[in-house]
Amino acid sequence: MAENGKNCEQRLTGMNKEQHNGNFTDPSSLNEKKRRDREERQNIVLWRQPLITLQYFFLEILINLKEWTIKLWHRRNIVVSFLVLLAVLTAMYYIEGTHQQYVRYMEKKIFWCAYWVGLGILSSVGLGTGLHTFLLYLGPHIASVTLAAYECNSVNFPEPPYPDQIICPDEEGIEGSISLWTIISKVRLEACMWGAGTAIGELPPYFMARAARLSGAEPDDEEYQEFEEMLEHAESAQDFASRAKLAVQNMVQKVGFFGILACASIPNPLFDLAGITCGHFLVPFWTFFGATLIGKAIVKMHIQKLFVIITFSKHIVEQMVALIGAVPSLGPSLQKPFQEYLEAQRQKLHHKSEEGMPQGENWLSWMFEKLVIVMVCYFILSIINSMAQSYAKRIQQQMYSEEKTK
Known part of the structure; x- marks a missing residue:
């Protein structure tokens, strides 16, 4: 594994050396090099290079642990205070007394x-x-x-x-x-x-863009790079996606708190752009987070709750099951598991035994459980791939620094 990782590092280093060769002064060559580096990193995934990906993943973990340890050491007073508070709460949790009913209630909540x-x-x-x-x-x-x-x-x-x-x-x-x-x-x-x-x-995009703007350093995040490119070509944007992104950016930048609130109060796949915009233009933290919290936790959540509650109201559900049964040919066979599932739920709610439970519930429950397992496994794999690619990016950035100093 170590040999494979070393070979991959050598390939990355060799590509960087070949692509540099005095091209730092040429913006187009530099952009082309970054594009190639990005493609090289994207190939470091478990299903293409499993050994190298795992090695880079563990190396990235070690580097992150070292960085976090240093940060905690610099904030050791806060860490000690937190540990003392934790010790007090632990003592209250285990010591018997009349306060235990409140402790259990708070633990539950x-x-x-x-x-x-x-x-x-x-x-x-x-x-x-x-x-x-x-x-x-x-x-x-x-x-x-x-x-x-x-x-x-x-x-x-x-x-x-x-x-x-x-x-x-x-x-x-x-x-x-x-x-x-x-x-x-x-x-x-x-x-x-x-x-x-x-x-x-939604806070990471905001903090990333804010830190990049304050430090003047070139950010690593590709979404931020796309955001800056969008600002540069704002006037020439023609396609719908670019116009939608510009609309979000203009609303957040010009309207401020209420613009952020409006973007956060509706299902909005472009809201990451709102966080980057607020960070880039140094919108105060509480303006951004306060509007986002109100929009997502109060306004949008009530809209989503109303939609689900109305959809699953008793008469609506019965009408939906009846409509499924009206589908030609496949209707009755599709309708049966849903009817059995609803009947099983009614039996559960009225304390009836689960023995002899219809198989429809088991079928739907099995499907849902397997979906959750697949999604969680894919999430774990994406974390491993992302951290391995982060380590590859460290190698490439180290080469940038070495070439610039020559």
Whole structure:
């Protein structure tokens, strides 16, 4: 493995030397060289160069650990204070007393909130494929609460975090007592925490662009390079994508807080550009993060909640299942697993035994579980590839520095 890694480093070094040769003064040659370097890095992936990719991945981890250790040492007073606070909280957690009921309650709430915030942060990176955790976790959670609320005629099942399954309360609910606002209130905590996580996940592009602008250094991020190219060719932009990006950039730059709020309040795949724009033009942190937090955790989350709740309301679901059955030829066979799944959920909600449970639920659950496993595995692979490519970029940048000093 070491020999393969050395050979790859030699190839990268050789290509850099061949491509330099006095070309630093020629902007077009430099841009061409960067493009070739980028293509060379993109080939360092597990399915093409597994041994080199793994070696570079572990080397990048070691370098990051060293950098983080140095940073923590420089901030050792904060680290010591944090460790003391952690020791006090640990003592309170394990010492018996009347305070334990409050400790358990806070533990339950903190872990529940941290779970959804973490999923929100992961959603900003798309699990390596652009697929949001809203589709995998929060959306299905809101849908299950909605179905349970209409079936039980109540939302008085346990407070979050729920047990493995939601159970209807013993007291009978009043028919028609469930409203949209009732269900929205029931899922507000987890939805807002997820939205706050997505807002936190938008901070890296902002900090990257801000640091690059303040330091005057050339940033590594390719999205930032595309952003600067877009600014240079703003007047000549013709295609729809470029115009859309310019519209977002102009709104954020000119309108400020309310422009950021508008971009964050709607499903917007170009919002990364808003973070880069705010960082590049040195928009204050709390202006950017405050507008992003309000837009994503409050405005957009209520829009998404309403959509899911209305879609999974009892009469809408029954109409959708009926429409599936109306499909010629395939309709009845497609309709059956959904009917069995809904029936299985009703049995669960009313404490009925899981013995003899229809197979439709198992089929849908199996599909969902396998989808989640595939997405998580792809996410892990993308992290390994990304870190290996980061190490390759370090080698290339080291060559830039050596050539510039000659």
